[in-house]
Amino acid sequence: MITAIYARRDEPQELVDGLRENLAWADQIIEVQVPREGGWGHEGRLNALKRDRLAAAGATWTLWMDPDERLEDRAAQVLPEFCAAADTRAVGMFPLREMWTPTRWRCDGEWGAKRPRKRLFHLHGQRVRDFAWRPIHCQPTPITQRAHRTVVDVAMYHLKMIEPANRTARGQAYLNADPEGRYLNSGDWSWLNDEAGLELADIEPGRGFSPPYRLGSYQFTAPGG
Secondary structure, three states: OOOEEEEEEOOOHHHHHHHHOOOOOEEEEEEEOOOOOOOOOHHHHHHHHHHHHHHOOOEEEEEEOOOOEEEEEOOHHHHHHHHHHOOOOOOEEEEEEOOOOOOOEEOOOHHHHOOEEEEEEOOOOOOOOHHHOOOOOOOOOOOHHHEEEEEOOOOOEEEEOOHHHHHHHHHHHHHHHHOOOOOOOOOHHHHOOOOOOEEEOOOOOOOOOOOOOOOOOOOOOOOOO
16 A cells, blocks of 8 residues: 655645646545745654654555655556565655656756655654654655665656746745755755756656646745745
C-alpha cells in the first residue's frame, strides 16, 4: 500500500486538484492544511505532524509531495513494483526536472543536474531522532537510512518555476525567511530569474505527467503574505 501525503497553505484549488489527479493511483491521499497566518512554519515540526497523520491512517509506504510537483504517469506502475520488491529501509529518490514552460524543462548547467528528491519511504516505527529537524527545506525521509537511498526511474516535475512572477516571489520569500543564509546558503536569489545559457528540453514520449499545467493557474504567495 502506498499513501501519498501533501501539505497546502493557500495554493489554488486547481493546483491541488491537479496533484490529486496525478496521484489517483495511490491507495490513500492525505491532505494537511497549514495555517495561512504567520511566517514560514517550521518544516521539521510539519513533517512530524505528517508522520503522525500517516501513522494514524495505518500507512506503510509513504510518498511525500508538494502541490506544485508531479510525477510522470509511469509512477502508477513503477512505484507499486518498487515497493513490493524493496527492503523496508529503502528510501526512494526521484530525478528532478524544473519545468520552465508547461511542456519543457530546464536542462542547462546546475538546473539539469539537481539532486534527486528523497520522497518515498516505509513508515515502521522510526524515532523522532531518525529524521532531520530543520526550519526550512527539511527533508522528510529518515536520515538514518542514507545507505539505502535508491534512485527510482520516475521523474519528478516541479511547476513553480514556470511562471516568472513565481520565481521572483519565491526568491523574496526565501530571503525573508532566512536573511542570513543559515539554512538556504544564499543571500541573493536573483539567479532564479537568470536565463543566461538557458537550454530547454522536451519531455520524452511516454515520460510525461498529467494533468497538463495551465498557464496562469498558479500564483505563489509567500508565507505570511
